[in-house]
Amino acid sequence: MRITCPHCGERDRREFYYRGAAVDLDRPAPDAGAEAWDNFVYLRENPAGVTRELWYHEGGCGAWIVVTRNTVTHEIQGSQLASEVNA
Amino acid sequence: MRVAGKGLIDRTETVPFVFDGVSYNGFRGDTLASALLANDVRLMGRSFKYHRPRGVLTAGSEEPNALVTVGEGGAQEPNMRATMQEIYPGLAARSQNRWPSLGFDLMGINDLGAPFLGAGFYYKTFMWPKAFWEKVYEPIIRRAAGLGGLSGQDNTDKYESAYAFCDLLVIGAGPAGLMAALVAARAGADVILADENARMGGRLLAETYEVDGKPGHVWADEVLAELRGMDNVRLMTRTTVAGAYDQGTYAALERVLHHTDRRPNGAPLETYWRIVAKRSVLAAGALERPVAFRDNDRPGIMTAGAVRTYLNRWGVSPGRNVTIFGNTDDIHRTARDLLEAGVHVAAVIDSRHDAPLSDDYQVLRGAQVCGSAGRKGLESITVRRASGEEKIHTDCLAMTGGWNPSVHLTCHMNGRPTWQRDIAAFVPRPDAVPGMETAGACNGSFSTDACLREGIAAAEAALDDLGMKAPKTTVPQAEDTPYEIAQLWAVPGKGRAWLDFQNDVTVKDVKQAATENFRSVEHMKRYTTQGMATDQGKNSNVAALAVLADATGRGISETGTTTFRPPYSPMAIAALGAGAEGAGFKPQRFTTSHKAAVARNAPMVEAGLWYRPSYFPQAGETTWRQSCDREVNMVRQAVGICDVSPLGKIDIQGPDAGAFLDFVYTNMFSTLKVGRARYGLMLREDGFVMDDGTTARLGETHYVMTTTTAGAGDVMKHLEFVHQGLRPDLDVSFTSVTEQWAQFAVAGPKSRELLNDLLDMQLDDESWPFMACGPVSVLGVAGRLFRISFSGEHAYEIAVPARYGASLYDILTKRAEVLGGGLYGMEALGVLRIEKGFITHSEIHGRTTAYDIGMGRMVSQKKDCIGKTMSQREGLEEPGRERLVGLKPIGESKQLLAGAHLYKEEAEPVRTNDQGYLTSVGYSPTLETMLGLGFLADGPDRYGEVVKMVDHLRGVTTLCEVVNPVFFDPDGGRVRG
């Protein structure tokens, strides 16, 4: 599997650390309520299809990136710096 | 029998080798199989279940029968295919799965029990009685089953893993692959051409075809010579592309040294390649199918293509009086090749009623072979025709049931092949693997002309994708014989007709599976073990599913195939794991004091990847406890030195560093004064404790954070995530400096006295109070000093650049010893912190909150931080939660054990009465008792109560008093004094 880091280009997936769904970027406000926080911390989709995930280029530049990929075809549709998602 | 004038071997070089203790000679270029056949050795192995005598069936990596063990001791390698093992002087190979010898095998008795060992016998026979499984059935099965064995010793061979990159990977170097590689290479593409054989050319080496008016192998050599001369081409022989993976990644195994006994220093036996290719061409060829008929497994019966390969490539005829049986024109090609080489062809049995006749040999049309005879090898066959049965004497039967395109790699990414009726075979679905084109026989195109054309077309398509221009290519002249086949899977009749030779699966077994309602191909496979041997059904799966389709009244297309999975052919785990053994799997991290600690005989313990001294034994000390007690007392009374470098150290800089730390720690750091350190607690977003440590402010915009040893990597990733993902607005950056600084704890009442000798200034309580920090000059070296303590004593941690670590450790040790102190290790460090109730990851183990560890008030109410919201949710502060306490033994038993559980004194120690557990224990020489830290329901409200500790595993029960976890110096006077 090959992942494209926006800084470093296409690299072997062994250079990356996997975190999970990119939901982690949508942190609710402290007073958003129990349901919002429960969703944010615990509930995850398990899609057969397109998903957005967080990967960390640990063996490279240290960037956290959001990778959009298809869990069925394994096609990687794009990647974006996490710092640009919430900028 | 060697045939004069045939073969691509070097007859000037004789190669001696040994098989089963007997010496033979072959020629350079021979495989073990070709050399044994040349020496008229037909019996090469025994089957898995019935131990039936077996000879070689094929001439390639799909070989199911002729598996041998090569090498001795740690270099012993089982299940090497004789068809792939090249001979070299000194090669010693042994047959497998026989006892006491290949010729006379006692387990062959299994064959007589065959009626009881049919499909599903494992499931039926060994079900009852249950108690028999471990003691009786399993040992019997283990002895009888299995092919070659490992030596049980450590593997002494080296393996390597490597990466390669290219524009185009061409898999297989037959006519299609050679042509594809040539076209792409001429266009300037970076090409890797890989082939599993020692010599490239594929079937061009095995057939007598001409290409462009030259013998096929000559044409192949000319193409290879051109490719070899180009910088943009890499030819990889003895390299099997074994798997297709995502984004153009391919796994390949290169057998680097199996063809020689030389092991040049450091050279690997095998290399596991990860090849990343922008495009690929699969030109993997096809595999010939045997025909199932009664006793079709006798040594001497092999595929027709294999007979031609042995004849044309190695100059060996597997028999002197050959019969040929099948359902395509290939059988006539086989007959012509044999006759031209001067080998007698007794008969050609063609199942097709309209088969071509010949003036040169006898053709029996519409006939089938329905049986064979011979003791350890073929002596005769029985042929059935409309007119009746007849026996024909023969020592070799060449058979063909047609060809199966090698579609394997096209199925590795969920692709399913499609049934093509006119060739009675499965072919790849287009675009089954992104970026892969298929060409030639693997595509179901069997003529040489079609292979060459498709090779060119595949390269042109790939070049087009790559944005490169294909050169104009003329198709070389070659045969374009149509492929005429009449389906022929199994000849009807009594007896056992073998499908899977290695796993001993017969036509009857497959039919029985269908009768017992294992009708899905995946169920039939598992019930009969069809296709589950080392050849993974390459020789038998299609025939087996055709038999299943027939038995269930469905078509072959509807029945479908089982799933093709990597690797294409067997691969040693050692190759897959190359580079990841021993220190490659688990690198060792050493502190700058490592050598000094080892020199003092300190037993080293692992802390993550780090090695740390457990204790420092001194003369007269016979147990670790004696050393540990002494070291604890030394720190409490004088001064101790301990290397604390493995703690994670993260340098944090930027105008928003303080604001950032406020967000990742529960408590405030933006208000921390420059020159001060503070203990910090970090939560996960779910509200549970993640890590802890002290963070010092070295400047307005400069902090240095310490983490636990175990948490260092995770904290670093966490900080980067919180910054980049959640607070990219903050101007702050991080660098791990764990290995840049050597840091030593100097702990004990004499610590200041010791340091005052080393520093360029005098420390006092006013300028260096508890939790002060700052730059210092250590004997002229710029370092850092932190007045922090993990022992509860007046203590410091002193840091210098790592290159001065060993030297400083030495100096600290000597000065400490002068003051009545010395070194202390992990055991003493543990006792010192337990006496003070300080926590480690034993306590913050992922299921405890700040409230649980008595630090609820450290979650600042003035600001938001990671984990704060969830830490306040319902239930996390409710009565009954297990919270941190100290425990002291008070009854007869003085033993405390970490992991033991706590119960009320009078309660029965069962799960439903569980009240908590111990996390850390140690013997305190200071208080002269065992001490424990643990979690107890409502613990802090129960000081003075007696609870019962029960360790069910070790059978220990101890009554304990619940106390404040700070056992020693609860006011903290010592740390400030």
Ligand SMILES: [Zn+2]
């Ligand atoms: Zn990167």
